[in-house]
Amino acid sequence: MISLRRQLLVTVLAVSVVATALSGTLAFVRARDEANALFDYQLRQLALALSDRPFGAEVPRLGGVAGFDFVIQVWDRFGVRRYYSHPHRVLPDRAQLGFATVPTSEGNWRVFSLARPDQVIQVAQPLRVRQRLALAAAWRTVAPVLWVLPLLLLAAWWVIGRGLRPLDRLASEVGQRNPEALAPIPLSHTPEEAQPLVAALNALLDRLAAALDRQRAFTADAAHELRTPLTALKLQLQWLEHADSDAERRTALTELAAGHARVMHVLEQLLTLARSEGAPIAHQPVDLARLARDVLATQAPLAEARAIDLGLDAAPDGATVTGDATALRSLVGNLVANALRHAPRQGRVDVRVTAERDGVLLEVADNGPGIAEAERERVFDRFYRAADAGEGGSGLGLAIVQAVAQRHGATIVLDGADLGGLSVRVRFPLPASGD
The missing domain is CATH 3.30.565.10 (Histidine kinase-like ATPase, C-terminal domain)
Structure with a gap:
């Protein structure tokens, strides 16, 4: 059985879930792009800030949380590495100037290298840090929607139920009618969307009322029309019973056969008329x-x-x-x-x-x-x-x-x-x- 309420609720749920998934995906992509642009800017600014330090100077360790540190390498003009902030990291020994994404055994790294007359400075950061931050930003965007989603579904259930209530009233009104109550259903309190259905139902009720009127008239006319030949048959049977001679009996039988033929003719015509009007x-x-x-x-x-x-x-x-x-x-x-x-x-x-x-x-x-x-x-x-x-x-x-x-x-x-x-x-x- 088809349920409009269930179909509407399933549709609203499906649309809400798809909309939430799309918004979460778009938020993640946007947050990731913004994070990448921000971190690229930080890499470049950090490299520029380190470029004015004298060769061999102590470079402070940046960051302090594992997984979020920047890794810095410094080479002199002869290609000798003079500084490596995290010796345990696996980064290439040669720098590619500008921005680059470098694959390593520890995953992909985002690297920015800056050349100065007396040294080359390289600043790197793992890409997983950016992805983690982008995911966190996307979650902060989507989380309110996920919390509100159950409330939206509850509100949709209430609104749909309220919207279908006129149909319930209409069904109750039709169900409480007796078979002889064929008056049209009023359209005054019927929703606009249900008015074509009610109009068609009223037309059907009109046709049923007309058919019942024809049936009542037909039944009354048929009963009246058959009463006379049936009465005649009864009288002819009585005449046959009281016949005193063979001639009277033959005459009574002839009249009885004619009366029977008239009754059968009327019945056949009645059946033909019923088929002509109904079938x-x-x-x-x-x-x-x-x-x-x-x-x-x-x-x-x-x-x-x-x-x-x-x-x-x-x-x-x-x-x-x-x-x-x-x-x-x-x-x-x-x-x-x-x-x-x-x-x-x-x-x-x-x-x-x-x-x-x-x-x-x-x-x-x-x-x-x-x-x-x-x-x-x-x-x-x-x-x-x-x-x-x-x-x-x-x-x-x-x-x-x-x-x-x-x-x-x-x-x-x-x-x-x-x-x-x-x-x-x-x-x-x-x-x-x-x-």
């Missing part, structure tokens, strides 16, 4: 002309039983839309089934699929009674039936058509047909370039 659709190319041809093949027996002329006028090169083939099959099937149900015997139902410049047009027209213009908006409501809709319908066909069309970005227009009945036009947009 995600696939984004695949679908040949709408071929799909319509398959649907008409399955509906042909019903058309033949009522002597209805069922025809298809489809583009020869196909008409491709982007979407879910199963959902689109349900859309075409419901439109054709509605047209066949409302067309009179020996009537006519025409299906046309046309590829247009800005999309694909599906049109289903019949020569039935049509729908009054005042009712054309209401027929998309669940379980709504027009006054002249007749028997056999569930009132869900056009609701399913609208749900599928909306999810595919299509528009639906109801109009009078040239055949005299109703024309339903569904216009699909062109497939996206990436599909």
Whole structure:
């Protein structure tokens, strides 16, 4: 599990440690350079101070702490060494004028040699002395930071905790809500950085509230719609039980089978509508002309039983839309089934699929009674039936058509047909370039 508090603390600790290490390194390098420049100046000044002493004069021992002494050598003009302040030191017997770093068995030494007419003076110092002093100077610079580092980390822990406290309050507020509390979370006391998250959460709550409202309405409508056919089934069963003759029993069985078919049809439509509104659709190319041809093949027996002329006028090169083939099959099937149900015997139902410049047009027209213009908006409501809709319908066909069309970005227009009945036009947009 990802912890913002832990990540921030680790980041602050890492940055503090790296910054301390860099500052310590820079302090050491700077202190070493300054110490080298200072000690070079001291070597030169000491050599100049000794240059005016007469040859053979007693040269006092300089320094007194082991490891910090200067080592002095003096040669006369003939190259004979006249003075050596520390005979035990291992330094070269010849002097290189000016500054030089000389490697010896005791480590590297910094040497300055000065030539005078009657003598040569050499002053030397071990480099480890300079390094020790540079390290001490760097430690004095870094030590306060190291002492303050724990306080900085403690302050960072407190500041981070205080900064994340609004998120804790937000999590507590959301956690204490019951499943029915879908009111938006107020943004007044929400930090600016968390407002996009809260806004997205509020949008999700709005969608959940709308989905729950649709579910409640759907459940209520379904319960109301199923009550009538189930009651009819119960009465038909009672009629069957009390039938006195074979003819009455056959009639009761016929009515019972028809009632069962109506209930199954309503249930299938309810399931189709639920899938059309809730399940995600696939984004695949679908040949709408071929799909319509398959649907008409399955509906042909019903058309033949009522002597209805069922025809298809489809583009020869196909008409491709982007979407879910199963959902689109349900859309075409419901439109054709509605047209066949409302067309009179020996009537006519025409299906046309046309590829247009800005999309694909599906049109289903019949020569039935049509729908009054005042009712054309209401027929998309669940379980709504027009006054002249007749028997056999569930009132869900056009609701399913609208749900599928909306999810595919299509528009639906109801109009009078040239055949005299109703024309339903569904216009699909062109497939996206990436599909």
